[in-house]
Amino acid sequence: MKAVIYHNPACATSRNVLALMRHAGVEPEVVEYLRTPPDRARLITLIAAAGLQVRDALREKGTPYAALGLADPALDDAQLLDAMFAHPILINRPFVQTDRGVRLARPSETVLEILPPVHAPFRKEDGEVVIDAQGRRPTKKPGQ
Template identity: 40%
Template structure:
């Protein structure tokens, strides 16, 4: 099984999630998504694994959220995913995937569902 964590080392929840994986003997691929943003196709695949709507991946506290009018309920999933690919700071973090299923690591204990 290939584990991946979409990680921001400045985020405490992301660091805690990575530590929880490692404490369970899992050394995931660490993708620093701010430096290497996932494209819209990868985000769509993650959505399928998460079983969540695209809007659930948005961080609504970031300045870009308001500036890009992302609260607009008329926005399509395609629009949201394309925006996330261009503005990775808006992506909820961390996202942990085992290749088949994924969870948001807020709180980090969510990833216990995958272990």
């Protein structure tokens, strides 16, 4: 399976997604998007293919989002994209593209929707079970 992950190695979610992809037997092309951001057309394509609006692809935490006034609802998609290109840290991560589609893999287990079936146990870095010993995804109780 061909796959690409727009990755930030400093991000735990991104690291978990990459590990989960490899656990599923998929060795993706890893694009460290802070070093090599996708071009405008590519980012627009990823956002649309993931079924998102541009605003949904913006990262707020640990970015200049507030300082740039990006919460202003009057800003249009072009202005938001301009900010994302000026400050790639504003691009939420990780975006993953496989033969089965595109997802903004937040939470990390969202990537399972576009990977081959995974039955072997998998835990996130923090120990959270994503796939249990029986090959099932644990159900979360309300409020978890």
